[in-house]
Amino acid sequence: MGGSNSRRVRRQGPVTLRDKQIPATTTDQRLLDRRGPSDWVHTDPWRVMRIQAEFVEGFGFLSELGKAVSVFGSARTKPGTPEYQKAQDIASGLVKAGYAVITGGGPGIMEAANRGAFESNGTSVGLGIELPLESGLNEYVNMGIEFRYFFVRKTVFMKYSQAFVVLPGGYGTMDELFEALTLVATGKITRFPIVLVGSEYWSGLLDWLKTTMLAEGKIGHDELALLHQADDPDEVVSIIREAHKGLSFA
Template identity: 65%
Template structure:
């Protein structure tokens, strides 16, 4: 393992809580442009406060101001990414360790996409995201990270060339789709599934067109494909073409060719 740094959503600092594995201070919280450490860390996120309906009625007066912050977040994201060029969003688990085969796959995918002239967009965190950013960066391509404010803040990985931090998930999700020609999805959990099904919903409702979605790892994804093809399809909840939108492969050449074909069409 040539890069010993690894951290999950809650376990990414050394035994000394004030020193991270890379020698920098330990737990961090990024709130928009603000960095918080140690006693400066607060216990809630902007999304939590927006969605909390159990508090006092003063939200009536503060929500209009939140609209300005939300608008600013979109403006900043659009401004930062406007000249990005052709790109692919890569998703997968933040918990993937550098010695895992999925890390190597994501790194190689990032490299091959960059060599094909495509920027690589990830969530900017550890695991699969770091690996894809790393592969793109090492190949001399554009490596983009779209971070999010979380109660257990992840640092933007060091392979990101262009990073944008978001307070609101919905603003961040817009950037993943708007500036990408499609998605590559490696094994992951709820966050990965969330992005996957959002893309499929947008394609199903024709909000996006010619948007390849490639699942990498046939063993990991086969159970989901079987369920969609049987339970969901047989119950009439989806159509056959909805399942056909998904390309499942272990062949990294197929991953890159899916986006070359999309770019040419």
């Protein structure tokens, strides 16, 4: 089909929409927006069923995954850059250490990590999300599922990950980082390692956590210690392996 590469595509769960069939808003946006016609009130119970179905599909899909590490980072990172290569190398090292690799399934750091896992003959998982400017999972995902709702997707990330690797990124990456930190710090999930990759990128945030948040008693030293730092891919894998010594993931 001529010119197919320029067509707009939207995935909504199992549904594919193109061109004029793509709605102006996303499923999450319509759920959270209180404005508009009152008939939304009468359809909310049906949304609950759809949300339940997403949880069931996600849990069933990954129930036999085994030990896995989630890799977070910017969708805007370009192939061929040092950060892209580092994410690829980290994922390759994780596969060789016996882990599956989970990402958001999109471009940038996500693609790099999926690529590293895929090219090392490992399990490369993509948990996609319906977004206005993204379409489908990257080509290096060999186990993929796409969600309508962010909160369902985030729950699946947290449930099936035994460690979190966070490369430079934007709002989405920060959201995932602090979600993991909060759940580990409050004991909602098992105390698994969280590794920040890129000391220069993360130095400002870590300084603020120490000099402001810790200094004012908003967090404790043990909570700050939940964060590990590494620049070398082998060191990232080593931190995770060391933290998992003696633990069972059966």
